Amino acid sequence: MKPAPLGRSLVPLPDESLPGYVLRLAHRLELSPARITTLTQLPMLKTISRASAQSTITMDAVAAENFGIATRLAPHQVAGLCLDRYADRYPPLRMIETNSSKQLMAITRRGWVLTASTRYCPQCLAGDGSVIQRRHGGAWQQRWRLQVVFACITHQRLLEYLCPQCGNPAMKSNPASTNRDLLPRLSQPGLHSAQCRNQGCHARLDITEREPGHLLLPADVLEFQARILHRLNPNSTVAPGDASRYFELLALVYNMIMLSWPQAQPLIGLRHLDIAAHRHVLQAQQAVETAQASPRNMETNRPLRTLPHASDSTAGLLLAADRILNWPDLEGLAARLTPFMDAAALQPWAWYPLRIHENWPPAVRRAFLPQVKGFAVPARPSGVAPIPPRPCKYGAEHVPQRLPDEWCQRHLGPLTGINVKYLRRAAALKLFETATGQAWSAAAEQLHMPRPNAELAVHTTRAWMRQDANQQAFDHAIEALAQELENAPRRFDYMTRRTALHTWIMPDSHWHGFVHELETQTTHGRGRRHKLTEERRISTTVLIWTYITHGEYLFAPAVLADKAAHSTQPRTAVLARRVGEILGSPNSYLTLRAIIKDYADRFAAHIDATGSADRFDWNPPTPLTTPPAPRYTRYYPHAQCRGARS
Template identity: 35%
Template structure:
């Protein structure tokens, strides 16, 4: 174990709740009549040659050495830093040493200038706080702190006197060599000609309210502030707090980019200051820099509006703001860069709401899977290869791209699988069985041209459909149906039973009820049961024919499918379709019943297998006899 530097101080102080290391050094230095820089050297906070106390001390403090010399426990020393919040406030983790790729700066970690509540600095009336002042809260360093819920005032920024400061304040304690000041006095140098930043300290008392007539935060602001501060408390789940702060960051960028659309959500006292902040960022004309407001009142207005939008149960209004802030393609949306940079730590709800607005129809990598955009709702196996007619009519048909209805239904199915699995589009199409040639799946050129202007509406409709699927209580497992019917076709016996039930056809011309029609009838039933298209149905009957016969059959497919599917079908085809649909209902019922039986058997047998340590019995493959083998055509003789 490394030797601890220095010896413990003769006297110390108990840290106050929520106090920062800078505030603690100020109070303890005041008690010991030392300068803060001298105390920092004695306690091992900095090297002896260091002349400044920077804000990095909130992240890099050697808590073991400091606890030893300041006569504190290591837990008390660590509580003076931001480190305990690293799993709750993502910018802290990104800037801590050893936390991954180093980030030199994050505008959401530190305020440009100190914020504080004068009444908190004045103390609570106890003897120790009357002597050395109240705590400089470490939360005040974060841009998400803009009001004091206890005293119901906006946090003040910097000093009421004017000081010449041409950049963000990076010091934890200004003028740390000055040993004469109270912890609640301003330590900026007085502005004097020729003295620059090295004049005497200002000394203005910061523990006094500047004006009783100044604006006070509304109850909405105070509730929003308390909610954000609660994220930093240990009783809140760390993962939920981290996603909450990330959501706030993304929504703030959306509000800035969509201005003035969200002006009504901003508190009246903050609107002008928020507008000034947005203009400084460039509004919607240049990419939004990911930066919170410097002024506490502006921060209060903007962040309270963001909290209000996040509280909407379906986030539709937020999506409207994001859509309004995105006049061109997703790659040019000014807020998208913020979302894409931080989406891995967003909440599932925000990620699912915003991801459709940022999706482009391009391959993003070498068929590599990504984190699914939707988790905990529908699964890929619940999606048919050809979007259900009802889903299409309710969600996508109103977009009036009927000329490309078939392509739309295929693309929607692929994207729904992609959202739930993280697969590339080509792999999602392979999963659905509609990409037999392999490679990257793409929509038709006509649909892609339509999407250049209608992509927002398409994504919004697909998002609504996905939410409906998430709410489904008993979804159909289309993938199981596809697996079970992979080797299936209507047997000769079943086909003969069907055609004997057809009504007689008047006239001398009789339809030919041969193996070609049996093949197309099998494709029709397969498509009906699996929610697919006859084009992608297994064609085992056709595969057994000579090459010239297969070519002749292929030329007649479309005509047969047309007669079977047309609403005003001829009597013969209408009767055949009815019988085929009955056969399809029987198949679907048997497959789904077998699936339910398998689930029951697993739930019943698994505890027994575990109790007696019997190895798991492998489940027979879908094509094995005994599953639904009685549904398949028996092997042909010869």
């Protein structure tokens, strides 16, 4: 049944909210707000016959039509009373639930919209001096409920949040309740629209006496607020998508400020805003610590994501966030965020996942890659593909497990105070991350570097980089190495090589020819015999793997398999020592090294051409005679040896 039109109505004021309109209309008709909601057929709560706070956010088509009939308002005037008109520009208002009560709770939990209270400007509530506003008061504005709005541009002051008499928030209701009234004390008649409706308090909130000096704002803060209001304005020249992206990025920078506090404190610049922001952060950190101690609390980090209710602390924190963001200069955002990322890593509550969107520009996604002292943090699965921290001309497949000696001497040699072994491994992991955006754990897996060794290298390098000078030197060295790899005349697919040789053992026919060639070149045909032991064949396999993959011989599959097969590891130690002696003696084993290099070069070319280690034929440069029967010892580093010999 359609409602009857009211005898009198009111034209909504600019940006007036639905609760404020109901208050002014009730005052004009000398009725209680509850009676107005009944006559206009606003949606009611299921459990009790009172108007729901959900109408503050949005109204369905039937409710909007009934309200328009009763108040004699056009459809666009009714739609203009709800906050969802800002939804395409202000992401916290976007609906994610179909159930109305869940919509309200979801928006409340995001912490960037005041759904259970509101801010206000006393001068605006007093009205503009017109007859209708002198009688019934000014507008309770919608944007006062958007927590990015902290100041009144017209009166150049901070917004109020608490009633000066009772000390409670204006229009306070229970934020944890899904059955939330449109207004507190709906059934109370006779109150002016600007009076406090908290229990036992009827104080006027439109007091226009001279305000304390700390509420007045300087020009730069007012200009920042004006830019925010311009982005929120549905009639502004800013496209809705650009406005929405700005607020999304502002929220992410705000999150980083909260995680890294007090790193951003010097950016605020105003003492009273600085003090208020610091007070809020300390309260939020205490709330997080309390929540983490509770086993039932699943949103322990929510206090660090939500904006404060007080206007002064909101102004200070958002001002710092905007100065870091420096919209629209997004290319330099990663560099501006680096000190805050590093400071956040030292806090006990870091990291919680930041929400990165797939459609954001690469510069933005790179800026918000979670990092701790130069290395990406493994992120939770979010459906968003990782992105490299910089545009790269090389791929992950081009990164060797062990960087070439000449590169390391040129770029890592000047770095002191750290074991070069760990620095070299960390550099390889960082080059992989530079190409893919993946964390060191994923890089270690792709580089076939054992996780414990990779983890030790990263942790050692991070500890060394606690000094800012060391971190800057490491970053410069990685950039130089990346350029070296990009400018290389030819890049090899080491990932394919590692995969092809993962289970490879030198075949019998190649091993016999290899030994024969070694005997021929070292004894000039005088017949000296080398023992064809399995240990020596495995050593040769490791050497060839090292040459082809540019890997560390300690991480060769044959060495790792032998280590896993022999708990006492005596054979592994002998194997590693023998390989290390050959690789570490440039003036010794010259013939052996030359033959291994010839074999490795031909084998590498075969793998690069076919992508596989199968069907590789090696013929030594000298004619071969029939080799003697091999004399193998009982030494099988891993099960694949049997298949290789067959």
